[in-house]
Amino acid sequence: MPEAGVAIVGAGVAGAAAAIRLAERGVPVDLYEAVPEPRPIGAGLLLQPTGQRVLAAMGLLDEALALGTRVDRLFGDTPSGRAVLDMSYRRFHPEAYGLGIQRGALMGMLWRRLRELGVRWHCGAAAQGFEQDADGVTLRLAHREPARHAALILANGSFSRLREGMRVAQHGRPFPWGAVWTVLPAPPGFPQIELRQRFRSASQMIGLMPVGKAHAEDAERGINLFWSLPLAELDGWQERTGLDRLKQQMATLFPEVSPLLTGLRDSTQLREARYADVWMSRWHDGRVLAIGDCAHGMSPQLGQGANMALIDAHELACEAAGDWPGVFERYSRRRRAHLRFYGQASKRLTPMFQSHAVVAPWLRDRFFGWGGRLPYIHQQSIATLAGVKTGWLWGRLKL
Ligand SMILES: Cc1cc2nc3c(=O)[nH]c(=O)nc-3n(C[C@H](O)[C@H](O)[C@H](O)COP(=O)(O)OP(=O)(O)OC[C@H]3O[C@@H](n4cnc5c(N)ncnc54)[C@H](O)[C@@H]3O)c2cc1C
Numbered sequence: 187m188p189e190a191g192v193a194i195v196g197a198g199v200a201g202a203a204a205a206i207r208l209a210e211r212g213v214p215v216d217l218y219e220a221v222p223e224p225r226p227i228g229a230g231l232l233l234q235p236t237g238q239r240v241l242a243a244m245g246l247l248d249e250a251l252a253l254g255t256r257v258d259r260l261f262g263d264t265p266s267g268r269a270v271l272d273m274s275y276r277r278f279h280p281e282a283y284g285l286g287i288q289r290g291a292l293m294g295m296l297w298r299r300l301r302e303l304g305v306r307w308h309c310g311a312a313a314q315g316f317e318q319d320a321d322g323v324t325l326r327l328a329h330r331e332p333a334r335h336a337a338l339i340l341a342n343g344s345f346s347r348l349r350e351g352m353r354v355a356q357h358g359r360p361f362p363w364g365a366v367w368t369v370l371p372a373p374p375g376f377p378q379i380e381l382r383q384r385f386r387s388a389s390q391m392i393g394l395m396p397v398g399k400a401h402a403e404d405a406e407r408g409i410n411l412f413w414s415l416p417l418a419e420l421d422g423w424q425e426r427t428g429l430d431r432l433k434q435q436m437a438t439l440f441p442e443v444s445p446l447l448t449g450l451r452d453s454t455q456l457r458e459a460r461y462a463d464v465w466m467s468r469w470h471d472g473r474v475l476a477i478g479d480c481a482h483g484m485s486p487q488l489g490q491g492a493n494m495a496l497i498d499a500h501e502l503a504c505e506a507a508g509d510w511p512g513v514f515e516r517y518s519r520r521r522r523a524h525l526r527f528y529g530q531a532s533k534r535l536t537p538m539f540q541s542h543a544v545v546a547p548w549l550r551d552r553f554f555g556w557g558g559r560l561p562y563i564h565q566q567s568i569a570t571l572a573g574v575k576t577g578w579l580w581g582r583l584k585l
Pocket residue numbers: 195196197198199200201218219220221229230231232233311312313314341342343344365367459460461477478479480486489490491492493494495
């Protein structure tokens with residue numbers, strides 16, 4: 187076990203999971219979260235077999251399976267019926283599946299485990315900056331005394347400004363597209379086993395994913411609705427487009443969504459999502475480490491962000507022995523191939539799904555639609571989705 191305690195900034199998936207895994211190993215943890223009263227909210231997530239392994243190691247997988255919904259297949263097509271994506275987890279492994287889960291349900295489980303482990307959790311504590319020296323790190327907090335810790339883990343999301351305090355080459359570029367999303371009650375008979383997408387080129391995209399219950403007492407199982415929008419249209423969409431026109435656009439692109447849309451009555455039900463591509467030459471700087479979206483934010487098209495955050499937490503705890511700079515350096519080395527592969531894959535593949543490009547979606551239709559019928563290409567595509575790849579040609583993550 188490393189000397190003295192660690193501060194973690196951000197109680198999202200990455201920060202909460204890292205706090206749990208380190209506390210399980212006996213590391214004293216202080217978790218600082220800017221929001222005064224965090225509530226279990228957020229978009230529906232598809233957790234891959236790798237992320238599920240981490241939940242199993244925390245003893246939370248059975249509960250997650252009861253709350254969420256098994257997703258066996260991803261299917262996407264165009265209005266003319268041309269299949270663009272058709273991937274089945276079973277072809278990756280006979281017992282593999284994705285787990286559609288509401289972020290709120292996942293956070294509820296993680297936060298409960300934090301409390302059970304006695305992690306000191308400081309809410310309404312926004313970190314503003316830090317200084318490190320040979321013995322530790324001083325964390326500056328808004329409206330509070332500075333806090334001194336042996337090490338600092340930054341897990342405060344893609345738009346972190348704290349990351350800039352790390353002496354590491356880096357960039358965080360806002361992605362030119364975002365989305366509106368909501369979770370709606372599944373109408374009777376609505377398909378509950380596949381993630382369904384419909385594309386018009388790459389400029390229009392609707393995604394539907396079963397995500398189960400918000401909490402154990404919830405009687406309804408939900409469907410996550412995702413509608414892609416360029417940032418210029420996302421800003422002020424209520425005034426410019428309005429809910430009725432947006433619903434009309436959704437139903438025109440994908441008429442089967444109509445029964446679900448009866449549950450969408452108010453524009454406040456739709457939440458906006460913006461994301462950023464974050465790149466760092468390494469993820470550690472002495473006694474400071476970046477994890478989760480803060481370290482490697484990417485678009486949600488590959489369904490990997492929360493998954494990666496869970497893996498980061500798990501791999502960090504595996505290295506948590508000895509002095510902190512050594513722990514963080516070993517962690518960076520251990521995560522390198524996996525994070526590099528998914529960073530590159532996200533950069534190359536996202537324009538095929540969210541852009542005004544012409545060539546990229548054309549290639550997508552040929553590669554995933556036609557090429558996807560070839561066993562090798564299907565295998566590589568589903569292994570990428572499952573979150574296990576560490577290189578374009580070979581290399582598998584061992585958890
Ligand atoms: C629409 C959408 C769909 C997605 N779908 C999927 C999917 O299917 N599968 C998947 O794996 N991932 C998906 N993701 C990505 C996933 O949600 C993120 O990758 C994941 O939640 C990142 O977790 P995080 O803990 O790194 O960051 P965040 O969840 O952003 O958490 C950061 C935390 O830090 C806190 N914070 C920020 N600044 C400070 C500060 N200065 N001081 C203290 N606290 C601070 C914030 O309040 C927040 O609680 C999706 C994302 C979106 C937007």
